[in-house]
Amino acid sequence: MNLFFKATVIYIVFLFILAACNSKNQTNTNKPDTTSKITEGFYSPKGFLNYNPKNEDKRIDAFMLDLQKTRRFNGNVLVAKHGKIIYEKALGWSDYLHRKKLNINSQFELASVTKTMTSTAVLQLVQKGKLKLDQDVREFFPDFPYAGVTIRLLLTHRSGMMNYVYFTDILYKKEHRNESKGLSNLDEMALIAKYKPAEYRLPNKGFRYNNSNFMVLGSIIEKATGMPYAEYMENNIFKPAGMQNTHVYSKAAYDKIPVDVVGHDRGSWRYSVVQNFLDGPVGDKGIYSTVEDLYLYDRAMRSGTLLSQAYMDSAYTPRNPMEHGHFSYGYGWRIFQDGNKKVIYHTGWWHGFRHIFLRDIKDDITIVLLTNLSNGSLLKLDDLFKITGMPVVRKSAYRGNGDTSDD
Numbered sequence: 001m002n003l004f005f006k007a008t009v010i011y012i013v014f015l016f017i018l019a020a021c022n023s024k025n026q027t028n029t030n031k032p033d034t035t036s037k038i039t040e041g042f043y044s045p046k047g048f049l050n051y052n053p054k055n056e057d058k059r060i061d062a063f064m065l066d067l068q069k070t071r072r073f074n075g076n077v078l079v080a081k082h083g084k085i086i087y088e089k090a091l092g093w094s095d096y097l098h099r100k101k102l103n104i105n106s107q108f109e110l111a112s113v114t115k116t117m118t119s120t121a122v123l124q125l126v127q128k129g130k131l132k133l134d135q136d137v138r139e140f141f142p143d144f145p146y147a148g149v150t151i152r153l154l155l156t157h158r159s160g161m162m163n164y165v166y167f168t169d170i171l172y173k174k175e176h177r178n179e180s181k182g183l184s185n186l187d188e189m190a191l192i193a194k195y196k197p198a199e200y201r202l203p204n205k206g207f208r209y210n211n212s213n214f215m216v217l218g219s220i221i222e223k224a225t226g227m228p229y230a231e232y233m234e235n236n237i238f239k240p241a242g243m244q245n246t247h248v249y250s251k252a253a254y255d256k257i258p259v260d261v262v263g264h265d266r267g268s269w270r271y272s273v274v275q276n277f278l279d280g281p282v283g284d285k286g287i288y289s290t291v292e293d294l295y296l297y298d299r300a301m302r303s304g305t306l307l308s309q310a311y312m313d314s315a316y317t318p319r320n321p322m323e324h325g326h327f328s329y330g331y332g333w334r335i336f337q338d339g340n341k342k343v344i345y346h347t348g349w350w351h352g353f354r355h356i357f358l359r360d361i362k363d364d365i366t367i368v369l370l371t372n373l374s375n376g377s378l379l380k381l382d383d384l385f386k387i388t389g390m391p392v393v394r395k396s397a398y399r400g401n402g403d404t405s406d407d
Contacts, residue, residue, distance in 0.1 A: 119332020182251025218283015263352020
């Protein structure tokens with residue numbers, strides 16, 4: 001009887017343990033996958049950057065190696081489809097003079113790709129009720145010399161403003177000012193208020209791409225939030241998107257920009273570019289990032305983490321007449337449309353850096369190319385677009401002639 005009792009107890013304990021294990025397994029089955037990227041609207045960057053070079057797309061690799069050989073491409077590249085990286089590689093030098101090689105986490109000055117993040121920040125503030133699209137710049141800067149310039153016109157390059165880069169460069173040379181110390185946005189706004197450089201045209205009379213629009217938007221972000229542009233972007237764009245290698249660096253705050261990637265101009269390693277006073281103002285430029293962080297930015301935008309769908313749609317809506325039947329500009333994004341295909345993208349060109357960041361919205365394709373040898377390699381991407389299935393986006397890029405340039 002005693003033996004039977006012991007056996008019964010052991011059997012009952014075994015059944016209890018078995019039931020507990022089954023319960024645990026059932027719990028694990030129903031638990032959300034912590035490696036997933038978007039779960040019920042919650043964005044997490046974990047998993048997006050999983051990539052094994054052994055599984056790289058061989059066609060893309062062959063194309064990029066040929067681009068490096070024949071067109072002197074020097075930079076980093078990332079291609080993703082449907083939330084998965086299918087190719088990424090660092091090709092060439094970060095600093096040719098000191099023979100430092102690029103790696104996949106090398107931080108590039110994003111140049112005008114910065115504008116996409118400034119527009120996102122502005123629309124965040126509109127969404128929160130802290131800004132309105134039709135607010136006049138003079139509500140924030142009463143001594144601003146141009147009447148009728150609104151946030152909406154700045155976002156769409158329809159303000160009619162002159163380009164502050166050219167104006168300030170001429171002023172500094174004429175007055176023999178110190179070109180090593182960077183200007184802040186407030187410094188630049190004060191110069192515009194004092195000297196009142198002539199406008200290109202009256203507000204809302206046409207599209208004319210220039211950096212002044214987004215430098216002023218960067219200044220408005222600072223006024224509306226009471227914090228530096230760098231701080232707002234860190235807390236409201238970079239961190240929520242998981243962009244750990246992305247920062248705002250201004251020569252107004254740093255004697256030397258703390259990154260290793262050196263820009264090289266005129267398509268030659270002999271012409272490395274040293275940052276100067278024009279690397280001070282931010283909003284139009286000034287963000288430094290990596291190909292992987294730009295991909296995380298793409299995923300955060302697609303998931304609705306940074307903006308609601310309605311505001312994303314408004315950013316991606318053409319706000320200017322179509323050029324060549326396909327190209328327009330929305331709120332801080334260039335737009336290519338071909339039938340029901342839409343590519344939202346931006347290019348960048350500044351102090352030896354040239355980039356292109358493309359996002360096929362319908363087919364979920366992302367292409368990021370960041371370069372620090374300013375040449376024509378990014379004008380020869382047709383085969384890359386065809387390999388990935390993205391429409392061929394080609395517009396007379398980098399000609400530097402105002403409203404028809406893609407800088």
